[in-house]
Amino acid sequence: MNNVIELNRVSKNYGSSRGVLDLNVGIAEGQITGLLGPNGCGKTTLIKLIMGLLQPDTGEVRLAGKAPRESLHLVSYLPEKTYLRDSITMKEAFDVFTAFYVDFSVERARHILSEFRIEERIPLRNMSKGMQEKAQLSLVMGRECPLYILDEPMGGVDPLSRETILREILQNYHPGSAMLLSTHLVSEVESIFERVLFMDEGRIIEDVEVEKIRMEENMSIDAYFRKIYKNKENRHVG
Amino acid sequence: MSYPFNNEQPIYLQLIDIYKQKFVRGELMDGDQLPSVREVAMIYGVNPNTVQKAFSELDRDGFTKSERTAGRFVTLTQEQRKVLQEEMARQYLGDFLDKMRALGIDRQDIHRMIGEERE
Numbered sequence: 001m002n003n004v005i006e007l008n009r010v011s012k013n014y015g016s017s018r019g020v021l022d023l024n025v026g027i028a029e030g031q032i033t034g035l036l037g038p039n040g041c042g043k044t045t046l047i048k049l050i051m052g053l054l055q056p057d058t059g060e061v062r063l064a065g066k067a068p069r070e071s072l073h074l075v076s077y078l079p080e081k082t083y084l085r086d087s088i089t090m091k092e093a094f095d096v097f098t099a100f101y102v103d104f105s106v107e108r109a110r111h112i113l114s115e116f117r118i119e120e121r122i123p124l125r126n127m128s129k130g131m132q133e134k135a136q137l138s139l140v141m142g143r144e145c146p147l148y149i150l151d152e153p154m155g156g157v158d159p160l161s162r163e164t165i166l167r168e169i170l171q172n173y174h175p176g177s178a179m180l181l182s183t184h185l186v187s188e189v190e191s192i193f194e195r196v197l198f199m200d201e202g203r204i205i206e207d208v209e210v211e212k213i214r215m216e217e218n219m220s221i222d223a224y225f226r227k228i229y230k231n232k233e234n235r236h237v238g
Numbered sequence: 239m240s241y242p243f244n245n246e247q248p249i250y251l252q253l254i255d256i257y258k259q260k261f262v263r264g265e266l267m268d269g270d271q272l273p274s275v276r277e278v279a280m281i282y283g284v285n286p287n288t289v290q291k292a293f294s295e296l297d298r299d300g301f302t303k304s305e306r307t308a309g310r311f312v313t314l315t316q317e318q319r320k321v322l323q324e325e326m327a328r329q330y331l332g333d334f335l336d337k338m339r340a341l342g343i344d345r346q347d348i349h350r351m352i353g354e355e356r357e
Contacts (some may be wrong), residue, residue: 032285088242163283170280190245211248211288220245 002026004147004178010059012045020202023059027178029146032192034191035182036225037199040208043182044080046199050180051077064146067138067188073101076143078136080151086125089197090118094142099180101143112168125213129156135137137165141172148179154189157196187222196221198228205232241283248325249284253292254262261301261314270311 003026010023016189020042035043048054049061054070065073066198082106084093090113097104113120116134133156153169154162162185170192171197174177183189190196190210198206206228244254260266272278275293279286293310296302301322304310314322338348 032286032287063298166283167280170283170286171276175276175286187245191241191243191282192251194285194287210285211250211291214248215247222245225275 002065005180006060006062006065007049008060008062009048010049010056010061012049018042018045018048018202022063023049023204025197025204025207026145027062027180030176031194032173032179032181033198034186034189035180035199036184036221037184038229039184041199043199043200044151045148045202046181046220047182048061050073050149073143075147075149076103076140076145077148078140078153079096080155082124082132082136084124084136087116087123088136089123090122091119093135094120094140097139097142102141103144104139105144106142108172111139112141112172113215114137115168116164123190128162130158130161134161135169141168144174146177148173148177148181150179150181152182152184154183154185159188166192186225187220190221193221198225200229200232201213243284250292250295253278253282253289254257256295258301258322258326259355261307261312261319262326264319266312268312268314268316270312271308272312274309281309329349 002212005025005027007023007025011019011021013019018222019041023046035046037043037138043055048069049056050063052063052072053060064074065071088096089132094106094109097109098106100106110120116131116138118131118135120139124135127135133153135148137153140150150169154158154165157165166189169179169181181193195206195207195209198208208224210221213219217224219227242256243249246322257266257272266272272293273281275286275289278284278289278293282289293304294303297304297310301312301314302310304314343351
């Protein structure tokens with residue numbers, strides 16, 4: 001299987017304690033990978049490095065075997081914070097995406113939006129935070145790409161909406177594609193992961209297959225997650 | 239979407255169990271088509287590769303057969319269905335008895351409780 005994303009010894013230092021250190025990871029085709037860890041652990045930095053929005057100090061990032069800048073058209077990206085202006089309606093956003101991306105299907109995006117029960121003619125600023133996230137997800141999942149990167153796609157939505165969002169992600173995700181999804185809501189999302197990366201203080205501290213954890217530890221990923229970070233805390237105290 | 243899984247056990251094993259139950263109940267009979275991997279992933283909200291793993295296992299154990307383009311079909315005679323039913327019932331019964339023993343309840347009390355439950 002080919003790796004869509006490859007990071008070799010990637011470090012990025014912001015001068016403060018934030019940043020990432022010596023990241024080595026490959027994400028294969030056809031895999032949904034979870035990126036987990038507490039706030040400020042480096043998840044968004046890792047994603048920005050993959051997207052070429054940040055340049056590593058040392059090491060190398062490859063996207064579909066090339067520099068990120070040359071492969072960005074292969075990625076459908078949901079950023080943590082929106083880049084859309086707040087006066088835009090989804091109807092307008094669909095036009096922009098149609099013009100920008102050959103892999104964007106307006107029919108599919110429209111279908112997803114209607115599943116979320118959102119009107120095309122409402123400007124973004126008149127939507128609740130949860131509606132805005134869903135609206136943007138319809139754009140991201142409306143594209144047919146080898147790689148989807150979703151940075152906290154369920155941050156501001158209620159539990160019922162999370163289910164709808166998960167279902168839309170699964171329905172519109174292409175079996176051969178890769179997906180990297182960052183979240184702090186482990187128990188709600190763990191069933192869609194095949195593999196998870198745990199980050200802490202800028203490092204990837206664990207890289208595990210989820211069914212293996214369930215099999216060998218008799219633990220949910222959520223429980224495993226809690227165990228890892230609790231152990232770390234105890235070490236700090238002791 | 240209802241989520242019937244316990245996240246502390248491998249989901250693919252629970253999926254296999256759900257499908258075997260459907261075979262035993264006769265909800266899916268010999269020759270019936272199974273939904274696609276993607277549909278099942280969506281219905282339950284689980285990873286498509288996990289569903290694929292469960293289905294491959296059902297294929298390997300001879301409960302289903304995947305035909306290249308047409309889909310995946312149940313291959314289970316009436317006799318095989320009975321055998322599977324018996325086998326699963328015994329397994330569930332064993333699990334149940336283990337739990338009762340863990341509570342220190344003896345066989346006689348189990349019988350009594352089942353009797354009371356029926357009324």
